[in-house]
Every structure is written in C-alpha cells, then in structure tokens.
Amino acid sequence: MAEKLIELKNISxxxxxxxxxxxxxxTINKGEIHAIIGENGAGKTTLMxxxxxxxxxTQGEIFIDGKKAVIKSPLDAIKQGIGMVHQHFMLLPSxxxxxxxxxxxxxxxKKFFMDYDxxxxxxxxxxQKYGFKVDPREKIEALSVGVQQRVEILKVLYRGADILILDEPTAVLTPQETDELFNVIRKLVSDMNKTVIIITHKLQEVLAISDRVSVMRQGKLIGTLPTQQADAKILTEMMVGKEVLFHDLHREKVSGEKVLEVKDIKAKDNRGLTVLNGVSFSLRAGEILGVAGVEGNGQxxxxxxxxxxxxxxxxxxxxNGKKITDVNPSNMRNLGISHVPEDRLTMGLSKEASLWENLLMGLQHKKPFVVKKIHLNxxxxxxxxxxxxxxxxxxAIDRYMKVKKLSGGNMQKVVIAREFSFDSPILIxxxxxxxxxxxxxxxxxxxxxxxRNEGAAILLVSAELDEIMRLSDRIITIYEGSITGEFKNKEVTKQTLGLYMTGKQNKLKGSEDN
Amino acid sequence: MKRKVAILLVFILMASTIFTGCSSSKTQNGDSSEKTKVALVIAGGLGDRSFYDSAHEGVEKAKQDLGIEYKVYECRNDASLYNDQLVQASQYASIVAVVGYEFYDVVQEIAKEFPEVYYIYVDNEIEGIDNLITISYAENEGSFLAGALAAMLTKTNTIGMVGGMDIPVIRNFQVGYEAGAKYINKDIKVETIFAEDFEDPAKGKECATAIYSRGADIIFQVAGKTGEGVFEAAKEQGKYAIGVDTDQRYINPDVIVASMVKKVGQSIYDTIIKIQNNEIEKGKVIYYGLKEDGVGLGYGTDDMKQFVTDDMKAKLDEIKEMIVNGEIEVPTAK
Amino acid sequence: MREAMKKINLSYIISLALSIFVALIIGALIMLINGKSPFIGYSALFSGAFGSKYNLATTFAKTVPLVLTGLGTAISFRSGIFNIGGEGQLYLGAFAAAYIGITFTSLPFFIGIPLAIIFGALVGGLYAFLPGILKVKYKIDEVITTIMLNTVAVLFTSFLVNYPFATTQGKMNGTEIIAQSYHLRRLVKLSTLNTSIFFMSFIAIVIYYLMEKTSIGYDFKMVGQNRMFARYGGINDKKQMLIAMVISGALCGMAGVFEVLGVHYRFLQSISPGYAWDGMLASLMAKNNPVGVVLMAIFLGALKTGSVSMENATSIPSELVMVIQAIIVLFIAGEAGFKDKFVLLNIKRKSKKAGETNA
Structure with a gap:
C-alpha cells in the first residue's frame, strides 16, 4: 500500500x-501522478x-503526512511544500x-537589492537539476507558451515544492509541447521524488500519464481508481453521469444548391505576409464541408x-452565384452568413456583458427587437x-448574468445559440x-x-480530426495557405488526411468534382 | 483599459492640485462682537508674498491699529467661487475689501444686493455704485521707474519682464516698464514673456531662464506667486530681478535689486479709515499713482546689500518728480 | 423593480460607499491632528452644502457642469475611446456661445439661446472629432491628443479674449457681456443657480435613454467592451467610436455654454476650474453609469460647496476636501483589489459562522 501524503476530509x-x-x-499518495478529471465547472479547480x-x-480538514494542516494562504501551502501552476500563467512578461x-x-x-547574478x-x-532547457536571461515575452510553462514549474520548484498542482497544463500546448511536458512530469516523479496532481478534462491525457485518477462531477468526488483499471468509456460515464457514446449522428440526405463559392482567393495575415495563396472551393446547401489542417496554415x-x-x-x-464586392462583417451577415468564431472570448462574446446582451448581437437593429428605429424592445x-x-x-442563474461567470462550455453554447438562432443559410x-x-x-x-439536416450549408474548421471526420460530408485539407486535397468522408482515413495536412502529399487544385 | 484608467486618475490628481493653493490661518476673531467686521476677498490665494499678501497686511494693520476684526475669503483662481465667496463675505462683514480685477462683474451684482455693506474694490475701475469705492493704481507710473532702474543697471543692454498673464492689468505694467527703459536708453531691448499663470513658480522659472538666455541680465517679475520662479532662476544664473507689489527684496536680497511697490495694503487701510470717518465720496474711483504715493520703488532695508547707488536713486527721484509734474507722460494700456 | 435590482452592481456600490467612508474617516483624523473637531467640521461641510435654500442652490449650480462633462466622459469611455479633452471642448464651447451672444445681439431669447447651445455643442463636438478621426483612421492615441488639445484650446481662447475679443469695459480677461436676451434666468437669490439646470436635466435624461435603452447605446457598449466582438457582430466600430467621441465633445461643449449663458454672462479666460476633470472623476466613480454620474456629480458639487463654507466657518482649509477626493481616487484605482478583499472578508466571516454552528 502506498504511503498517504495528503488527505482531504469532508471538504465543502x-x-x-x-x-x-x-x-x-x-487521498493523494506520495510519489504518484494523480489526475483529477471532470467537466468544466465540476469543482476541480476550486478543490485545488x-x-x-x-x-x-466552508468546512472540512486537510491532513498532510498525517498531521492536520491549516492552510490559510498560498504562503502556508508553500511552507507545506505545495506549489501550484495555474492555467493562466502568473509571469511578468517584461x-x-x-x-x-x-x-x-x-x-x-546588501539586504535591499536583488542579486541578479x-x-x-x-x-x-x-x-540543470531538473533537465529543463531554458535561458535564464531570456525575457518571458520572447518565450513560447510551452517554455513559459516550464518557467512556472521552475518557479514552484524554487520555492521548494514537493507536491505540484498543475491546473489544465495542456490546454495551451501543442501536441509536441504536451509530450515534452509529460516527459518532464514523469522525470520529476521518478527521479526527484515529487508528487504531481494534474487537473484536466482530456481523457487521453489522463490515460497516458496518470497513476491514479479521481473523477469529479457537480462538486462531488465520484470516485478514485487506478488508471490501469480505467478506460475512456468508464471515465466518461463517471464524468457525465450517463453513457455518452460518440455514436454516429443521424444524417439525412439533403441535396442542395451551390450557395457559396470562392475562386483563387488570397489574403495576408496581420504581419502582411501572404497566408492564403489562391484557395478555391464551393459549398452546397445541406452539406458540411470540413477544413482539416494543422493550425496556422491559413484556416x-x-x-x-x-x-x-x-x-x-x-x-x-x-x-448564391452573385459576386460579392463589398466584403465586410455587416454585409456578410445580411447576406446570410452566421459565424461561430474560433476564439469565443476574443471575438464571440463580450465577457463583461450580460447573457441577453450577448445573445442580442446582430439583431439590435432588426425588428421586432428594435422599434421606432432605436428603441430596444x-x-x-x-x-x-x-x-x-x-x-x-x-x-445560468438568469438573463442578467455576466457571461464571464459561465463555464467554458456554457459560453460556447451562448455563441452557438445566437448564431444558430438566425437561421442563416450559411454557417461558418x-x-x-x-x-x-x-x-x-x-x-x-x-x-x-x-x-445540416435542415438544409444549411456549413463550413467546419477544426483542429480535432475526430470532430471533422464525425461531422463532415466532404473534407478539404489545407497546408500553407493552399488546398492540398479534397475527399468524401468515409472514403478517407485519418492517416491519409494527416499526409495531406502536412504537405507530404498534394492533389493540388485538380480535383474539384463539379 | 485598467492601465488607461490608472493614468487618467493620475491626471485627475494632478489637475486637482493645480487648484490647490497654500493656506494659512485666516480667521482673527476678536472677543467683542461690536467691532467693525471687515472681509477680505481675494481672487487668488494667500502666500504669494506679493499682491494678495500686501492686501492682507492692510487689513491686519487695520486690526492692530483700528481694532477691527476680519476674515479672509480665498477663491484660489476658481471662477466658480467668485460669486459664492463674495456672498459669504457680504453676509459676514460691513466692509468688504475685494482684491482682483476678476471680480469686475460679480462685485457690481452683489454690491447692489447688499446696500448696507461698503465695498472697497482693488484692481479695476467701477463708477456709479454708491456703496462701491474702487482703488486704481497707476502701475504704469511705478513700472516706468522700474524700467528706468533696469536700464541703468543692465550691462548687456537687454532687460526682461515676466508677466503673469497677457491681460490689461499686466500690460499696463509692461508699457510703463518699456517706456521707462527707453527713457534712459533709446536702444535698449526689452524681452517680455507671459507665463499664463499667477500661481506656478515652475513656469516662472522657465520663462525667466528663457529671457536670461536671450541676453537679459535683469528681469522685472509681474506674476504674483509665479514670480518666485523668476527669483530662483536669477539666483541660479547669477543674474538680477526686480520684485513687484510688495517690497520683495527680503525674499532674496542678493538677486532682487528693488521692487515696484503697489501699496495695496496701505490703500485698503486708508480707505477703511475714511469709511469709518465718513469721509468717503460714494461711488468713486480713487487713483493711486506716484503723486499719491500709491506706487513706487522699494529698496529693502538698510542692512541689505544695496545695488542701487545713491546717484541712481537721485536720478529716479528726478524722474518721479517729472511724472508728478506732468513733464513726462507715461503711456497706459488701459 | 426586482428586474432593476438585478442589474445593479451591488458589490461595487458597497465598495464605493466604503471608499468614501474611509476617505471621510481619514479626513476626520487629519482634522483631529490639527486640533479641529471633525464633528464640527463635517456638520459645517454638510450644512454648507445643503443647509439652506441658498446653499442647496449653490451645490446644484456646481453640479451642472459636472453632470455634463461627467456624462460626456461616460459615453466616450463606455465606447472604448478615451476623451480626456473635455476641458478644451468646454472652453471652446463656452467661447462659441459667448461669440453668438455678443454678435447676434438682437435675436430673441427663444432663437438666441438654442442657437448658442447648439453652436457651442457643435464646436465642442468638432473639437472632439479631430482626435477621434486621428484615432480611428491613423491609430494615434486619443488620450495623448485630447490632453494636448486641452492646452491648445485654453491658450487659443486666452488669445481671443485678450486681443480680438477683449472687452473694453474695465480690466477683464474676458469677452464683452452677452446680450441680455441670452442670459439664463437665476433661480435663487444671490446664487448662480439658473435655468441651465433644466436643460441639464433634459440632456441627462436623453443621454441616459441613449446609453441604456437604445440600439445605439448597445452598440457603444459592445464596442467599448470588446471591439472584436462588435466588429464580428456587424457593428461599424470605428464609426461608433467617432460618434461617441463627438457626442462626448458636444456635452463638454455644452457645459461651457451654460457657464457663459447662466453664470458669468461672458467668456472668461479661466472659466473652468477643471470641471472636466471632476466630471471625469464622477464618471469613473460611477463606472460610466449615467445615473451614477448624476449622483456622483451632486456628491462632488456638494463637497466643493460645503468645503468652502466649512473653511469660512471653521477655518479648516477647504483643501482637506482635495485630500478626501484624492483618497477616493486612490481607492477607485485599487478598486478591483479592494473589492476582492471585501468579498474575501465576507466569505471568511461566513465560513467562520458556519464553523461555529458546526462545532
């Protein structure tokens, strides 16, 4: 039986x-990687x-090494050897x-001045001790997110932490960075005798790295089990409380007109470099066209x-066959395009605004929501x-609730609800x-x-291949601002798509099947 | 957003300090309520060691000699307070001394509302209101002497002046000063800068430094508290300055060679006596020029090092005589 | 009513009230250190601000320009464009009104007064349009440009009133007195309170309606909260910012107009003792909420009026109020932190209580 390190008792x-x-x-055992998993808002972060x-x-007790611990501030926690790396880094960029x-x-x-050397x-x-590759003199703002995270971990280790809490550490990382992070975590545990608690909602990661896993749902701990005994299905069931299978979705045969078409379009990014280098495709009513690509290729x-x-x-x-000359957001909305943006917080919502204000966007000048030209009804x-x-x-509590108080999933539902409620013929x-x-x-x-089944034309951009493959009727691959291939869904494997997405194969523009 | 708000708050703090003068204890309550009550209402704030302090000396002297009691009402150059302070002063006192050309409109209005109160108004001219006596100074005459003195003292043939604001009162100093200098030396150069502020020594210093750098070696300051910056600049550069309103030599006798004295306090004091003795001509303007000894030059006390030689003083007395006689006509900006 | 309550940011109101309270306590300590009784001081301050009809009128007279500049600030801040140029717009608006008043002397009041107000608002609005267009077209920081344009406006009007428009009557750094028909009627004897308070109330209601009840106000708010979101939703963000800036400038311009038509009856070189800054403070204290701006403007107006009376009555210097205001400013600057502390305190107390009942 492993040695108990931390015991949380009856915490509310x-x-x-x-x-x-x-x-x-x-209970957290010494020297283990313990994953805490649960849906957004399940109480994982609060507990940590x-x-x-x-x-x-509000009530409950914490025992560390069998002794009752009073932890009133992070300083107390640090004294007990507990360190935490937050989801949003607390680093000074300059x-x-x-x-x-x-x-x-x-x-x-000399007591007052920091000794920089x-x-x-x-x-x-x-x-060196922990095998991290970082230049101590580099400014934080010049570092990639993955390296910044390592600095956060270093900071915690410098304070003498033996127990590391990582809150959603992979949310901002690329797959490669995630792998590197996992190597670091494994090394910390095996070589340095540290204990790691990792908060996440990604099942694959839990299975890949943890020794034991605890599942939380709606503020309660549903159970803890050794990772060997767990699989994705069991954990999902525990998390959502019912069996969710990514079963096939009902797909009605909807044939449609060509509603959107682009020919050889080009665009530049914010730095003025060309990122779309002649893209052409068309989109029909009643179909979902998936755009697969590694992020940063122009999607x-x-x-x-x-x-x-x-x-x-x-x-x-x-x-609808008509050439658009004046391409601006308001005009595109009037032409029947709805848009679920990739980043809900920077573009899809106003965090400070209430639910009703967020749901109103786009209709504030339309009847019956406005009367006498400007009066909001x-x-x-x-x-x-x-x-x-x-x-x-x-x-949400009510319609006046500020959106920033919602969980990530509910925020996304606000965006989806708004954009889907317009009944636009085209959804991007x-x-x-x-x-x-x-x-x-x-x-x-x-x-x-x-x-889709109601007849909307949908362009779906996603970094998750599973999502694209589950939903799309057709899939195009994009690489360095050009379309590299086009496929009917079910006629292509993940592996093939991967080759096209990384530019290793290229059908070029010859395959438009009109 | 947060950062911007923080910057704004700093600006608000700064802006609010602009309207903060320094303040001294003002109420001098006597024991008996039967004493004549005098109110002194000033447009700026006390502590300028110049114009307003001079007026304060006048009422203080009246308290010592005549046994009146008084209160000071400061407006700190806040236009929104002119009316309010004058009203409060009128409710308190039977004689209200109002100092500052800025009161021109409100003093006329309020004086009509309080016919039983006497108003002594300094620094502007109003006629025809029975309970309002105005005192007007011939700043141009005094400044003529200051100009003549500056012209005698300069070695660079360039003299300067720092004005508080480009307004008629200050221009009246300016024309007299230039005329006096030209009377001594036709080719003299006079450099004038307006600081656009009566309360900011830092601006005064800036202006004075600029004028010194243009070759002037003596500057006449007509800028109230702002003028203190002129003295500082003079000290740093080893140059000279002429004070204004009160005999300011005591502030720094090594650089302030003399002052053009406007005897505000004395004239207020005199007028209070006249009111008490019922000798006043109602609704009149009383002029204080060289002739009435309302303006003049002050050379400090004897223990100070004297820059102005006896010969110069004699020459200045001679000029003064000629102005009083009308042999020299001093131009005016009014 | 319950619906209305839900929209009110109660925790902010509590923290603001607490800030004011603490500032007043510090003010009291300063009085004590100087050997004055805070009780006498504050009662003099209070009665000076509200004690009589005259005092009340004086307080409200001070409120008029603060409400207008405060609303001007609020509408621009809420739209994400920072108009710090209220002082300059006020000066130009005031001069514009005086210009009408001394030029078209034979107009009847019902044409002249609206003309002066509209012209003053127009001039103020145009003066704000300049930094606005620089911001949206060329991304030149409006905070910098508006601050600098303040100085330009103050010095420019200073030139105008000392040279081309200088009065010939008495030594004044102002224009001639505007024609009698332009004078707004005074409402309370001796006080400068005048009918501009009715104009102000009307304008405040219009601005409240605009900001809270219309699609235009909604667009302003969304642009200010998240510009990307507004663009994405089809709002022309640049246009909205520009409109907000112009309205803001017009409101500040009108604050100047009423100082001329109702208080001084002419343009004076230093006509504003920093109204726009106090207005901005009112707006920041109220988090750009129009109703809050009006309340805070009354509060600041009362502080100012009361402090002068307090000084005259008790010889406690009116600068004390500056100290109190400065402390409030500091608290607002640290509001986020302060509020969190407060909430934390509350939770701690609650959890303690829970602990006691458990034991």
Missing part, C-alpha cells in the same frame, strides 16, 4: 449561490485552490526568466475572409433570450468544441448536424 466550499465542493474526500490556500473551505523564478523570495545583496545562477542550476484567415473580418486581397467570392428581447437559454440548455464554424467538456461537445455536434 460554498460560493454565493453555488456549492462548488460538497463533502469531498480525496483550497489545497493551495487561495480559498478557505522580466527575465531568472527574475520571474526568484520573484517573491529573491536572493538579496545569483538569481541567474540559481535558475541555471535549477534548470483562421480563411474564416475571417469569408465573414468579412479580413481584407480579401485577390480572387472572387460568390454567394426589451420584452421581445427577453422572450427570445429566455427561449434560447432553455433551448440550448445554457446553465471554427473550433466549435475547443475547451468544452464531453457533454457540451455532444450537444453542439447534434446541433450542427440538425442545422
């Missing part, structure tokens, strides 16, 4: 209006914030790596051009808001389920399929 946490944790009992001293529990690592307990020179030395030694810009958010430098753009607006909240199962959807939990993903997929 009450926030105004929400019981975030309810009687949670959790309690352990790290950011919140005080300072160097070394300065960030030692920040808070700097080596001092010593800080560099400390950081170098630390990095984002393609979506922006089609929705009028980015300048169309060259090429032709037709909707709150009655009609609220009616629609409440209907959408119900229809799309958005979990980017990364519809990024950072969204399993239950919400299933819901969103069903909604997309419903739209």
């Amino acid at each position: 946490k009450q926030f105004p209006g929400v019981l975030a944790n309810s009687n949670v009992n959790l 914030n309690i352990l790290y001293g950011l919140y005080e529990p 300072l160097s790596v070394a300065e960030n690592v030692v920040l808070g307990s700097e080596p001092k020179k 010593k800080a560099i030395e400390i950081t170098k030694n630390l990095a 984002s810009e393609l979506v922006e051009v089609l929705t009028g958010l980015r300048n169309l430098e060259d090429g032709d753009y037709f909707i 709150k009655k009609k607006i609220f009616e629609r808001t409440d209907n959408l909240i119900k229809e799309y199962d958005i979990r 959807i980017a990364q519809p389920t990024r950072g969204v939990d399993v239950g919400a993903t299933e819901f969103i997929h069903n909604q997309i399929m419903r739209k």
